[in-house]
Amino acid sequence: MIISERKPLDELQEAVAPYQNFFLIGCGACATVCKSGGEEEVFQMQEWLIEQGKAVTGSMVIDEACHLLRAGRDLRHHKLAVQEADALIVLACGGGVQSISSQTEQRVIGALNSIFLGNVRRFGQYEERCSLCGECILNETAGICPVTTCAKGLLNGPCGGMEDGHCEVDAELECAWHLIYERLKQQKRPGVFARRVPPKAWSKRRKPGRHKL
Numbered sequence: 001m002i003i004s005e006r007k008p009l010d011e012l013q014e015a016v017a018p019y020q021n022f023f024l025i026g027c028g029a030c031a032t033v034c035k036s037g038g039e040e041e042v043f044q045m046q047e048w049l050i051e052q053g054k055a056v057t058g059s060m061v062i063d064e065a066c067h068l069l070r071a072g073r074d075l076r077h078h079k080l081a082v083q084e085a086d087a088l089i090v091l092a093c094g095g096g097v098q099s100i101s102s103q104t105e106q107r108v109i110g111a112l113n114s115i116f117l118g119n120v121r122r123f124g125q126y127e128e129r130c131s132l133c134g135e136c137i138l139n140e141t142a143g144i145c146p147v148t149t150c151a152k153g154l155l156n157g158p159c160g161g162m163e164d165g166h167c168e169v170d171a172e173l174e175c176a177w178h179l180i181y182e183r184l185k186q187q188k189r190p191g192v193f194a195r196r197v198p199p200k201a202w203s204k205r206r207k208p209g210r211h212k213l
């Protein structure tokens with residue numbers, strides 16, 4: 001899930017300042033789950049805009065704002081309210097904001113900052129476990145990602161700073177390589193320690209990413 005959070009209000013204030021009428025768009029997927037762009041947050045944005053002396057022509061929450069076709073279809077369903085707006089405010093990740101801006105000539109204001117691809121520990125508590133590196137080595141590292149969960153992204157074992165199994169960068173965290181070692185030992189296999197992992201081929205993480213089935 002893409003973890004996102006609302007932009008600081010002073011940044012939003014500056015973004016909305018030149019406009020009077022707004023159409024609001026939330027996302028029913030990730031932004032709803034992490035409570036940054038669901039129904040409730042869209043309503044809160046509406047209340048905040050009214051407090052600022054602005055007007056809201058309408059709002060909607062798209063099932064998945066990153067879905068280009070659905071974004072276009074839902075905008076068409078709200079054509080009049082969208083046209084009455086001077087700007088559209090999108091409470092979705094950067095992908096969602098770009099879906100919307102690719103479907104309209106109108107000014108689009110992103111209201112959220114996208115932070116990382118996150119796992120949900122419990123509501124409101126998210127952890128980054130994968131950096132989408134395009135060359136996954138989890139099968140050799142007992143399902144623990146050193147690229148993301150080692151503070152230095154090391155590929156061939158721990159740095160010299162590990163202490164009692166904890167990370168020298170953040171002592172509250174267990175060292176990713178200590179965890180990998182212990183889990184591989186439990187599984188009775190050498191895993192990644194059987195080879196020297198070459199430097200990461202970041203070319204595999206091409207930008208912009210493209211994938212077709």
Ligand code: SF4
Pocket residue numbers: 129130131132133134135136137138145146147148
């Ligand atoms: S090795 Fe790469 S693809 Fe696999 S979990 Fe880590 S960052 Fe993600």
Ligand code: SF4
Pocket residue numbers: 149150151152153154157158159160161162163166167168169170174175176177178
């Ligand atoms: S202590 Fe472990 S997790 Fe922390 S930077 Fe060094 S190798 Fe990575």
